[in-house]
Amino acid sequence: MRFFITGTAGFIGFHLARRLLDEGHFVVGFDGMTPYYDVRLKEARHAILARSNGFQARIGMLEDMAALERAARDAEPEIIIHLAAQAGVRYSLENPRAYADSNLIGSFNVLEVARMLSPRHLLLASTSSAYGANEEMPFMEIHRTDHPITLYAATKKAMEVMSHSYAHLWTLPTTCFRFFTVYGPWGRPDMALFKFVDAIMKDLPIDIYGQGEMRRDFTYVDDLVEAIVRLVACIPVAGAPVSGEGVEDSLSPAAPWRLVNIAGGHTTELMEFVETIERCLGRTARRNMMPMQKGDVPATYADHRLLEHLTGFRPSTPVTEGVEKFVAWYRNERPGAGSNPEVEN
CATH class of the missing domain: 3.90.25.10 (UDP-galactose 4-epimerase, domain 1)
Incomplete structure (x- = not known):
């Protein structure tokens, strides 16, 4: 399959791309190589991915719609996975504009690209921080998340909501997953x-x-990648929620859109x-x-x-x-x- 993945020089994007390449898939990775932390670490990750003939790296910022669109069109993706973001809860107190630029404008651009290209499945990375001040545990996907306590969480919640509107308006099968302390x-x-x-x-x-x-709720990165790879095949279908003992599906009543926690509980x-x-x-x-x-x-x-x-999988490392x-x-x-x-x- 052909994948377009944002954030392949990042921690999670690198591991996911490497797994997909090992399985014989074609991956175009898009990354801004921002200096939030040592760029040499990002370059080292991309250098490892570049050993595969199935990988192509495109360097650019999510906010640059023209560059993002060119890279995505060249990839001809069947699957789009949006992992790139300005990360870090505490850094959002120091540089809030970086979160608005990357997580809001950048994610909007990814949604526009997905609307244009109509992939089989769009998957987007969100965060457990979206649960904010919610004290009801364990966190369930159907819990309300109306009280984010950081701008980082607010921008990720906004991305989820924007993606739901696109899923509804353009019948775009979309899965948002929330990560829990990946290491x-x-x-x-x-x-x-x-x-x-x-x-x-x-x-x-x-x-x-x-x-x-x-x-x-710590999640080992290989477990996270396993879950994402399996979710690629779990394409949401409007009007077809899943059911099981103790399971409450987060499938939207108005769109092919679902939210999934990725953690071991x-x-x-x-x-x-x-x-x-x-x-x-x-x-x-x-x-x-x-x-x-x-x-x-x-x-x-x-x-x-x-x-x-x-x-059929639960993180357990x-x-x-x-x-x-x-x-x-x-x-x-x-x-x-x-x-x-x-x-x-």
């Missing part, structure tokens, strides 16, 4: 796992927010996460206990039943196993690994 090799340097491992290896203190009492306390990292590294962290930051929520906890009913794999990558495979004696055992 693993090739992860972003601004994410907790990367920051903790990097600091501990350099004998620097780590900031632990919420006094370590926060809980997260198991929470881990932040301190347990830190202790797992310490065991994998064989080192003890210097802990700087901090209050909750603006925009953080005490817990995320997904209802996984719709995903499992649709795909234990945090211990996932952290071990990240640590091995950090020590041996990440760009620059071994170049700084401070981070060696």
Whole structure:
């Protein structure tokens, strides 16, 4: 099959594209190579993908409609997967305009491209942050999400709503999926796992927010990719909701549009996460206990039943196993690994 994927130089887009290429699919990747974090990491991801004859990289910003449209038309995609976004809850407090540009205008441009090209299935990445101030857990796709507490969450919720209108107006089969604290090799340097491992290896203190009492529904990246690949074939059909024991379909009553959580439905306390990292590294962290930051929520906890009913799959990689794999990558495979004696055992 032919795929057009935005964000292939990013953490999740890289893993997804590599999986699809390994399966023999053709992928055109579109990425802006923005300097939100070290561009060399993004370039290294694209270099790995470029080893496959089935991959073509196009560099451009989502806000550049002409460049996006050219790349998408050249791809002749059967499937469009929109992963590119300005990520990060906390950074949205520092640079809110980046979120409006990428997550609102950029996502609108992707929707316009999908309207023009009419792929079999449009899939878009959203976030558990969309549940915002909702205290009802586990989070179900049918829960109301009217109270986002960060601009990042608000822009992602807006993308979901915009995509629903396009699905209705243009009969465009669309699936939005919400990610829950994805981690693993090739992860972003601004994410907790990367920051903790990097600091501990350099004998620097780590900031632990919420006094370590926060809980997260961690999702290992390979599990996330498996779920996305399976959802590609689960094309929403208007008027045909699925049903099963305990399953409530999020299928729209007005469009071929569905929302799906991608998570295992198991929470881990932040301190347990830190202790797992310490065991994998064989080192003890210097802990700087901090209050909750603006925009953080005490817990995320997904209802996984719709995903499992649709795909027969549920993310299940234990945090211990996932952290071990990240640590091995950090020590041996990440760009620059071994170049700084401070981070060696």
